[in-house]
Amino acid sequence: MSVESTLQLTELRETVARLHGELTRYGLVAWTAGNVSARVPGRDLMVIKPSGVDYDDLSADNMVLCDLEGVPVEGELSPSSDTAAHAYVYRAMPEVGGVVHTHSTYATAWAARGESIPCHLTAQADEFGGEIPVGPFALIGGDDIGKGIVSTLTGHRSPAVLMQNHGVFTIGRNARAAVKAAVMCEDVARTAHLARALGQPVPMAQADIDALYDRYQNVYGQRPSPPANSSRSRVAPAPRD
16 A cells, blocks of 8 residues: 555544544434444545444544455454445445434434425525435345435435434535534434424425525535636635535
């Protein structure tokens, strides 16, 4: 492995370890449940959380390097029990650079009902482009969960899926984007639950959902300034998190 590749992998391990702290920060996991993984750019490898290790004990050094069949290629720790699911997503969806799994309370309650989260909120339209869908029930350990994630999210705007009777899986262009989707999924699920408890939520027009999604994906946030010699009055938006 080249020096550049070694440095890239070291940085990715550090990033994945640090992002697990966001899961505990936002209350998306309990005990040792949940996991974050990241694809190693340009290689058929991924970095993922070790199985059954306390969040306080996670570090760059104990992140597990696996191939995209879910087989560890470095280190002595066993990878997450969801590794096969993550690996299947990376094999089937080359645009995905990060995968996250949580059992966050409100979103998982919707999953327990086998019910998608309808889009009644501008924040949900922004981030998810419509409903947050439900995927099929599948047992843990093999790649059936991964197959359910891929079949549900392929062609869907949402980066999150509620796997029936299980929990939340999110995808992103990188691991940070997948973590953000998991945070936003729980926020939306909580608000949707409270709205339904109070009465019947007001539906949103599809055209409004589409407009909000387009604005958030393509206009919202900071954009790079054009070069000094550029005659363009507007530049393409920077990728959002």
